[in-house]
Amino acid sequence: MLEDFSDITVFTSGEDMVYNIDSAMGFLISDAWAQADGGGGGGLIGILPMVLIFVVFYFLLIRPQQKRAKEHRNMVAALSKDDEVVTNGGTLGKIIDVDDSFVTLEIAPDINIRVQRAAISQMMPKGTVKS
Secondary structure (H helix, E strand, O other), X not given: OEEEEOOEEEEEEOOEEEEOHHHHHHHHOOHHHHHXXXXXXXXXXXXXXXXXXXXXXXXXXXXXXXXXXXXXXXXXXXXXXXXXXXXXXXXXXXXXXXXXXXXXXXXXXXXXXXXXXXXXXXXXXXXXXXX
């Protein structure tokens, strides 16, 4: 059976298929690119888009995330008694005790919870928590 697909000629006989490779390559790769002088100068040009994408990702994604992480580390290190904070879970409370790894929050009169320092997401202005 003979089938003609523009430049590609496919000969089929039962389950065996033979492709005209030259026509297939001409179909997939432009003849102008295939015949161009590939003098080895394309290495830098070929890697340049990848470098540009990395630079864009660095300035749009990586650097801002590092800046936020540094600000969070500094905020957690500066926690002290009577600061009003919000945890990652959304619990609002006033710090009544600070340890190396944990803080104790008063979330209501005589109701205290103990959370990790890293679980503090942000500090609130004084007076936010009404006692």
